[in-house]
Amino acid sequence: MIQKISRHLLVIVLLVPALLFGAATGAxxxxxxxxxxxxxxxxxxxxxxxDVARKLGLDLNYSSTGSPAGxxxxxxxxADFASSDIPFLPANVPSFSYSYLPIVAxxxxxxxxxxxxxxxxxxxxxxxxxxxxxxxxxxxxxxxNDPEIIAENPSLANRLPNKELRRVARSTPAxxxxxxxxxxxxxxxxxxxxxxKTEEVFSNPSGEFITTYSNNFQNSPLTKGWEFKxxxxxxxxxxxxxxxxxxxxxxxxxxxxxxxxxxKLPVAYVKNTAGNYVLPTARAVAVALLAATRSxxxxxxxxxVADNPDPQAYPISSYNYLIVNTSAQSDKGKNDTIxxxxxxxxxxxxxxxxxxxxxxxxxxxxxxxLDAVGTVPGAPVPPPLGEWGKYYLQLGxxxxxxxxxxxxxxxxxxxxxxxxxAGGSGTAAGTKNGSKKSGPTAGxxxxxxxxxxxxxxxTPIDPAAAAADGSSTAADGSLAPDGSTxxxxxxxxxxxxxxxxxxxxxxxxxxxxxxxxxxxxLVLVFVPPAVLAFSRRKKATT
Amino acid sequence: MSLLDxxxxxxxxxxxxxDPTDDAPRQLRRIERExxxxxxxxxxxxxxxxxxxxxxLLPMEGAPAAVLIWYISFLVIYRFVAAQHHxxxxxxxxxxxxxxxxxxxxxxxxxxxxIGYIVVRGAGNLRLxxxxxxxxxxxxxxxxxxxxxxHSIVGTAMQVGIGLVIAVPLALITAVYLSxxxxxxxxxxxxxxxxxxxxxxxxxxxxxxxxxxxxSKTGYSGFAAGLALSILMLPTIARTSMEMLRLVADGYRxxxxxxxxxxxxxxxxxxxxxARSGLVTALILGVARAVGETAPLLLTAFGASVLNTNPFSGxxxxxxxxxxxxxxxxxxxxxDRAFTGAFVLLVFVLIAFVSARxxxxxxxxxx
Numbered sequence: 001m002i003q004k005i006s007r008h009l010l011v012i013v014l015l016v017p018a019l020l021f022g023a024a025t026g027a028x029x030x031x032x033x034x035x036x037x038x039x040x041x042x043x044x045x046x047x048x049x050x051d052v053a054r055k056l057g058l059d060l061n062y063s064s065t066g067s068p069a070g071x072x073x074x075x076x077x078x079a080d081f082a083s084s085d086i087p088f089l090p091a092n093v094p095s096f097s098y099s100y101l102p103i104v105a106x107x108x109x110x111x112x113x114x115x116x117x118x119x120x121x122x123x124x125x126x127x128x129x130x131x132x133x134x135x136x137x138x139x140x141x142x143x144x145n146d147p148e149i150i151a152e153n154p155s156l157a158n159r160l161p162n163k164e165l166r167r168v169a170r171s172t173p174a175x176x177x178x179x180x181x182x183x184x185x186x187x188x189x190x191x192x193x194x195x196x197k198t199e200e201v202f203s204n205p206s207g208e209f210i211t212t213y214s215n216n217f218q219n220s221p222l223t224k225g226w227e228f229k230x231x232x233x234x235x236x237x238x239x240x241x242x243x244x245x246x247x248x249x250x251x252x253x254x255x256x257x258x259x260x261x262x263x264k265l266p267v268a269y270v271k272n273t274a275g276n277y278v279l280p281t282a283r284a285v286a287v288a289l290l291a292a293t294r295s296x297x298x299x300x301x302x303x304x305v306a307d308n309p310d311p312q313a314y315p316i317s318s319y320n321y322l323i324v325n326t327s328a329q330s331d332k333g334k335n336d337t338i339x340x341x342x343x344x345x346x347x348x349x350x351x352x353x354x355x356x357x358x359x360x361x362x363x364x365x366x367x368x369x370l371d372a373v374g375t376v377p378g379a380p381v382p383p384p385l386g387e388w389g390k391y392y393l394q395l396g397x398x399x400x401x402x403x404x405x406x407x408x409x410x411x412x413x414x415x416x417x418x419x420x421x422a423g424g425s426g427t428a429a430g431t432k433n434g435s436k437k438s439g440p441t442a443g444x445x446x447x448x449x450x451x452x453x454x455x456x457x458x459t460p461i462d463p464a465a466a467a468a469d470g471s472s473t474a475a476d477g478s479l480a481p482d483g484s485t486x487x488x489x490x491x492x493x494x495x496x497x498x499x500x501x502x503x504x505x506x507x508x509x510x511x512x513x514x515x516x517x518x519x520x521x522l523v524l525v526f527v528p529p530a531v532l533a534f535s536r537r538k539k540a541t542t
Numbered sequence: 543m544s545l546l547d548x549x550x551x552x553x554x555x556x557x558x559x560x561d562p563t564d565d566a567p568r569q570l571r572r573i574e575r576e577x578x579x580x581x582x583x584x585x586x587x588x589x590x591x592x593x594x595x596x597x598x599l600l601p602m603e604g605a606p607a608a609v610l611i612w613y614i615s616f617l618v619i620y621r622f623v624a625a626q627h628h629x630x631x632x633x634x635x636x637x638x639x640x641x642x643x644x645x646x647x648x649x650x651x652x653x654x655x656x657i658g659y660i661v662v663r664g665a666g667n668l669r670l671x672x673x674x675x676x677x678x679x680x681x682x683x684x685x686x687x688x689x690x691x692x693h694s695i696v697g698t699a700m701q702v703g704i705g706l707v708i709a710v711p712l713a714l715i716t717a718v719y720l721s722x723x724x725x726x727x728x729x730x731x732x733x734x735x736x737x738x739x740x741x742x743x744x745x746x747x748x749x750x751x752x753x754x755x756x757x758s759k760t761g762y763s764g765f766a767a768g769l770a771l772s773i774l775m776l777p778t779i780a781r782t783s784m785e786m787l788r789l790v791a792d793g794y795r796x797x798x799x800x801x802x803x804x805x806x807x808x809x810x811x812x813x814x815x816x817a818r819s820g821l822v823t824a825l826i827l828g829v830a831r832a833v834g835e836t837a838p839l840l841l842t843a844f845g846a847s848v849l850n851t852n853p854f855s856g857x858x859x860x861x862x863x864x865x866x867x868x869x870x871x872x873x874x875x876x877x878d879r880a881f882t883g884a885f886v887l888l889v890f891v892l893i894a895f896v897s898a899r900x901x902x903x904x905x906x907x908x909x
Contacts, residue, residue, distance in 0.1 A: 032846065032848060032850075032856065032857070034761075034762070034844070034857055039870070042870065042871065043682050043871055043872065043873060046681055046682055046847075046871060047681035047682050047683055048681070049681065049847065050677070050678070050679050050680050050681030050684070050847070051679075051681060053678045053679045053847075053848070054678075054679035059848060061844070061845070061846045061847060061848070061857050063840075063844060063845055063867070064867075064870055076756070077759070078755070078756075078761065078762070231870075232872075233870065233872055258872070259872060262872055262873065262874075352683065355683060356682065356683065356873075357873075
């Protein structure tokens with residue numbers, strides 16, 4: 001019986017693939033378009049892949065292997081398109097012609113995990129470019145109560161603990177690192193020069209320098225107390241450290257803002273050129289990218305983004321592009337698919353980008369993308385720009401806290417005017433600035449912003465908090481008291497405030513006076529087995 | 543009174559009075575109410591000590607330290623309680639019993655925790671459409687119950703099937719050579735098979751990537767994945783089959799040879815049919831080894847979101863890649879979907895192992 005079964009099993013196991021091959025020869029071998037690259041853009045690319053499959057019947061396939069790996073696969077013909085956060089590395093430049101198409105934008109967040117001595121998480125840290133550069137380019141130990149950090153966060157002065165601030169960075173070449181380094185190189189040139197000198201000691205191959213810390217640097221004693229992780233996800237996991245680790249150390253790292261939202265990690269307010277401290281919300285990133293320009297080779301030029309004077313701009317903003325083959329020999333059918341996909345993504349698809357954890361592309365980048373699609377042989381003719389690219393205006397305005405007095409005073413009049421223009425709808429300062437740049441629909445823009453106060457992840461902000469934020473910057477331009485808004489991008493109105501009575505109670509050290517109680521417990525628990533044992537023993541000896 | 547003069551029940555710690563002349567088989571270890579009381583009492587006492595040490599005396603905290611201190615103080619207390627109760631020897635015996643039991647429980651507990659976690663997180667979102675639907679139109683924003691893994695299940699079946707078609711004949715011939723033929727090459731072949739079973743799976747994937755995908759410009763395909771899996775399956779199947787062929791009693795071979803059958807006939811008609819259930823076990827173990835591999839498939843099958851029934855062209859998905867890609871989407875719904883995939887994969891592997899045990903166990907029992 002069992003022999004029969006096992007014989008049949010053997011036959012079946014060997015036959016199944018054969019049968020499947022038979023079935024396969026009947027099916028048409030429609031080869032879908034293959035892409036690979038950036039893990040930064042993976043979520044958006046995958047969502048739009050599903051959308052175009054449903055709406056347009058397109059067949060795409062994407063795997064997140066990292067920007068440099070995607071470039072290499074594209075060069076070697078193993079991918080029909082690549083997605084990359086950075087221009088081609090020298091080693092990966094293909095022999096055929098290609099074009100860059102902007103597809104999705106995002107902010108690189110500086111996320112941290114640091115609790116004060118009472119065990120309460122700090123959520124309102126503000127950082128300047130110089131401080132960030134010190135953290136991620138100056139080797140050696142650093143402490144959370146570093147004088148420079150306190151200088152930037154006077155209100156946290158008595159909460160910042162004397163804990164080591166562990167830096168968590170990417171270990172392998174990554175577009176996020178490249179964007180981060182580019183920002184720091186521009187905003188803190190002296191520290192960048194020092195860092196470059198340090199790295200040159202390790203003779204880092206010049207092409208990869210910008211995308212990663214060299215292996216030698218990572219393994220050197222200079223980075224004692226740093227941690228290097230392979231992907232954005234594992235980096236965020238490391239920063240989320242809990243238990244003993246989190247009690248002893250503070251953690252800080254950088255990754256795309258969506259990862260911080262997902263892990264519910266607080267995100268640092270970063271000081272922009274206007275002197276405001278801004279979170280990487282979808283809108284702040286889009287506003288910053290209004291200043292992005294296209295280099296002659298089609299790559300992004302972010303130099304004007306990092307010092308965008310708009311008070312709402314988040315300085316570490318960048319976008320990701322698809323790279324497609326534009327040579328005459330390229331497969332027209334595949335280019336058609338990629339072209340349709342790109343047009344959908346940068347127009348219709350941008351509606352979803354905030355939900356997905358990204359920022360919508362502003363109109364200038366949508367226009368760039370549409371122009372670039374026009375140069376791809378076999379791709380459909382792109383539609384005119386029209387109203388596309390204005391989604392970011394519908395996103396809520398975040399409160400930029402802690403602007404210095406001068407900016408605040410300058411903003412006062414602008415904010416009053418903006419509020420008047422929007423009919424007292426409580427828009428924050430800077431809306432006017434943003435809408436002016438966005439072109440024809442200035443009035444509509446500010447009205448939209450006032451009407452829908454939503455956080456970066458699309459959830460409505462607590463109205464009270466939103467009103468408070470709005471008033472702190474718009475009504476009188478005075479500084480928002482530190483701690484009134486949290487650095488968490490998600491809804492955070494239920495965070496404990498520094499002077500919360502609950503927190504003060506927790507901060508009291510536990511008294512060590514209940515020792516007698518402990519001893520009593522001990523005796524109480526010891527007595528029954530002891531009595532049992534002795535009674536038993538007596539019986540045994542008799 | 544020496545130890546030997548006392549009745550065995552006293553020596554071995556059985557604490558019931560027994561009549562030495564009683565011939566009925568004696569249960570040496572019967573769990574009585576007092577034993578349980580001793581265990582529980584020691585456990586609670588240890589808990590109190592642990593609390594005292596951790597909360598009031600030592601500058602340590604955290605669950606691992608608490609558990610460790612509790613366990614050590616429990617052992618110490620229990621040892622003395624048991625020794626006082628039943629004598630020194632019995633105390634040691636009971637201590638050893640408790641230590642062995644607790645280590646056994648830790649291993650089983652870890653296994654149950656892993657399986658339980660996957661079942662709890664994965665089974666809830668399992669709907670029938672997981673087996674009938676693909677991810678073609680399902681993006682990261684879709685709820686976890688939408689979309690399915692049909693394309694992955696089909697891909698896994700094909701890739702493992704291709705791997706089997708390639709690996710089984712090779713492995714069987716190797717096993718027959720090692721167990722029936724032998725000769726000068728036996729040792730080197732055995733060495734190579736042993737070394738092969740230690741190949742990291744990513745190396746197998748890289749090998750196929752370089753030799754097949756990069757060199758022949760055919761691109762990613764399910765067939766390439768099957769090639770990589772066959773490299774991983776070959777040593778497992780060959781070694782297990784060899785053991786199974788060795789189990790066939792020599793009497794069968796000798797009888798057949800005595801009747802004048804040539805060696806190949808003995809092998810083909812006597813040895814292999816006798817070991818058939820064992821060989822099926824070997825095959826299933828090979829499948830179980832390969833079905834959960836992810837690293838080689840990343841480089842060869844690439845992964846896809848649509849059904850691709852042609853393993854010779856185009857990227858193909860499979861269950862491990864399904865899990866990997868969904869987890870990396872880093873949103874709640876895809877991660878839940880990945881756990882559903884993990885649950886399905888776990889059930890497949892479980893079925894494979896249980897059937898291997900059943901078939902193999904019965905084969906051995908019959909002998």
